[in-house]
Amino acid sequence: MIRSLTPEADSVLRDRAFVQLLTGRITATLATQIQSVVVGWQLYDMTRDPLTLGWVGLAQFLPMALLVLPAGDAADRLPRRLILTASWLVQAIAGLLFLALTLSGSQSPVGFFGVLVLFGMARAFAGPGMQSLLPQIVGEARLPKAIAWNSSAFQVAVIGGPALGGAVYLLGPAFAYLLCALLFASAAVSIAMIRRRLPARADTTRQSAFARFTAGIVYVRTRPIILGAISLDLFAVLLGGxxxxxxxYAHEILHVGPAGLGLLRSAVAIGAFAMGVYLGRNALERRAGAIMFAAVAIFGFATIVFGLSSSFVLSFFALMIMGAADMISVFVRSxxxxxxxxxxxxxRVNAVNMLFIGASNELGEFESGVTAALFGTVGAVVIGGAGTLAVVGIWMALFPALRRVDRLSDVATTRTTPD
Structure with a gap:
């Protein structure tokens, strides 16, 4: 089902335009991770109110949720390279605004929340722009491999970004915000320097704005393979959070303290990164749909193991397996x-996917908190893992076309462009 790629198929890493896109992705994600650590620490230090951290997430998520469908439409009508470049430049401006607020000595979080809203608006356009630009650059033959490397690059930044943010904060928040602004600007330059001629955007001017914005939802709803893949991820992550x-777990069950918590947080990303590198170097030959369902089931089993574990080593490896299994699911779904x-x-379709992913992450954290309050921490995790297994069984019955997908390239013959 999985075979090593030939040297010719490895050409994606020798593609200058793809490397530039990958460099921009890593740089921008690093900046986002650093900024997240610094903003959270600075605002909590300012207010000493844990609710402040909730508002930090909400200030970014709400504008992203409201704008992601129009952003998807923009990615189908305007040059995607321009959209991604402009988005990262706006995020660089947000970093400079954070810097200005810090240097002014402001002790009110209101201004910071306003900048976070701007940052969330820019991120709404970056997501569809990035995901839809990738196929244009690498072409469909090399797309699965490019997705694997792109996901691995993201995991590298997720692993290193928070630790780097904590270290940079020791030099002061002002220095950290300046660094973030420079990183975002560097990412924008990396994309702007891509010289490859890309296909022209489709003419959708005959459609109303509402029809354009909702076209992605309509397309997903009428394609069982896409709907099944997106909704499987939504409910699996929602329950397995x-x-x-x-x-x-770090404080009350494993008793490993803050250092152990940092290692546990890294374990998922390490597993995902390792699997991403493997998938980047090896082709998924056959039974892609069945493999995706199996990966989500493994994710559910590993979640149950983690929930029942009182050993740090076992918990660490269970989280690594969760990350690796999730990467397989992400790779096939993407x-x-x-x-x-x-x-x-x-x-527009990638915008719908982003909306589902955002909902699963945000609601998944809420679901975990509610079930932990009702059934205890261990009970919540075990119930979530069992729920993920149940979702796998139900989705295999509801979406047989997804289960029967063999070669990834076969689905390209089923697509149509709506009028």
Missing amino acids: ATALLPV SLIQLATPDAMRG
Whole structure:
């Protein structure tokens, strides 16, 4: 089912335009991770109110949720390279605004929340722009491999970004914000320097704005393979959100303190990164749909093991397996979505995918907190893992077309462009 790639198929890493896109992704994600640590620490230090941290997330999520569908439409009508460049430049400006607020000595979080709203608006456009630009640059033949490397690059930044943010904060928040602004600007330059001629955008001017904004939802709803893949991830992550309860495990169950908590948080990303590198160097030959379902089931089993574990080593490896299994699911799902969607629709369909991912992450943390309050921490994680296994069984019955997907490239023949 999985075979090593030939040297010719490895050409994606020798593609200058792809490397520039990858460099921009790593740089921007590093900046986002650093800024997240610094903003959270600075505002909590300012207010000493844990609720402040909740407002930090909400200030970014709400504008992203409101704008992601129009952003997807923009990615299908305007040059995607321009959208991504402009988005990262706006995020660089947000870093400079944080710097200005810090240098002014402001002790009110209101201004910071305003900048976070601007930052969330920019991120709403970056997501569809990035995901829909990737197929244009690498082409469909190399797309699954490119997705694997792109996901691995993201995991590298997720692993290193928070630790780097904590270290940089020791030099002061002002220095950290300046560094973030420079990193975002560097990412924008990396994309702006891509010289490859890309296909022209589709003409959708005959459609109303509402029709354009909702076209992605309509397309996903009428394609069982895409709907099944996106909704499977939504409910699996929603129920299997053990990572939201890691602070409780580190403090009360594993007794490993803040240092251990940092290692536990890294374990998921390490597993995902290792699997991403493997998938980047090896082709998924056959039974892609069945492999995705198996990976989500492994994710559920590993979640149960983690929930019942009182050993730090076992918990660490369970989290690594969760990360590796999730990477397989992400790889197959992303490949299916990109290959089953015509280029003229990729921005809007990727926007719907982003909306589902955002909802699963945010609601998953909320679900974990509620079930932990009702059934205890261990009970919440075990119930979540069992729920993930149940979702796998139900989705295999509801979406047989997804279960029967063999080669990833086969789904490209099923796509159509709506009028």
